[in-house]
Amino acid sequence: MADIELEFFLNGEPVKVNVNPATSLLTVLRDYLGLTGTKKGCGRGECGACTVILDGQAVNSCLLPAVKVRGRRVETIEGLARGEQLHPLQQAFIKAGAVQCGFCTPGMIMAAKALLDHNPRPTRDEIKEAISGNICRCTGYVKIEEAIMQAARGTGGIKNEGCC
Numbered sequence: 001m002a003d004i005e006l007e008f009f010l011n012g013e014p015v016k017v018n019v020n021p022a023t024s025l026l027t028v029l030r031d032y033l034g035l036t037g038t039k040k041g042c043g044r045g046e047c048g049a050c051t052v053i054l055d056g057q058a059v060n061s062c063l064l065p066a067v068k069v070r071g072r073r074v075e076t077i078e079g080l081a082r083g084e085q086l087h088p089l090q091q092a093f094i095k096a097g098a099v100q101c102g103f104c105t106p107g108m109i110m111a112a113k114a115l116l117d118h119n120p121r122p123t124r125d126e127i128k129e130a131i132s133g134n135i136c137r138c139t140g141y142v143k144i145e146e147a148i149m150q151a152a153r154g155t156g157g158i159k160n161e162g163c164c
């Protein structure tokens with residue numbers, strides 16, 4: 001199948017890339033654009049390691065054909081920090097001890113950011129629901145939930161803190 005030109009907004013910046021129409025967004029991010037912060041775990045929508053934010057919603061980028069993001073806004077873990085200044089969620093994950101191997105962390109943080117952007121004061125149950133598609137083999141989830149609670153409490157909500 002011939003490549004097609006794909007344009008979208010990535011972490012607030014316009015990008016243009018030639019892709020095979022069958023390519024997933026995950027592959028475009030990692031292999032075409034070099035943004036390896038988004039992880040590949042299962043590759044079939046079960047682990048959440050590949051979670052990014054598309055027009056404000058957390059999505060599994062491994063299941064999403066890249067052509068579906070044409071003209072849309074994609075946010076990845078690379079878009080969160082401002083230079084040396086980590087995003088409040090990143091700070092909270094470190095402070096709460098919510099990172100062990102770290103493989104799940106980018107997806108967890110993106111799922112959490114999508115939640116807090118819409119609901120700056122979530123309950124623990126709402127947090128559990130938001131990260132229910134994200135598997136962590138290391139932490140037991142409690143510290144991750146605590147980190148998201150801390151980020152929500154500490155910032156008064158993080159809406160519009162990101163680029164897009």
Ligand code: FES
Nearest residue numbers: 041042043048062
């Ligand atoms: S790699 Fe996408 S859900 Fe597991």
Ligand code: FES
Nearest residue numbers: 101104136137138
């Ligand atoms: S910290 Fe290892 S999978 Fe979550």
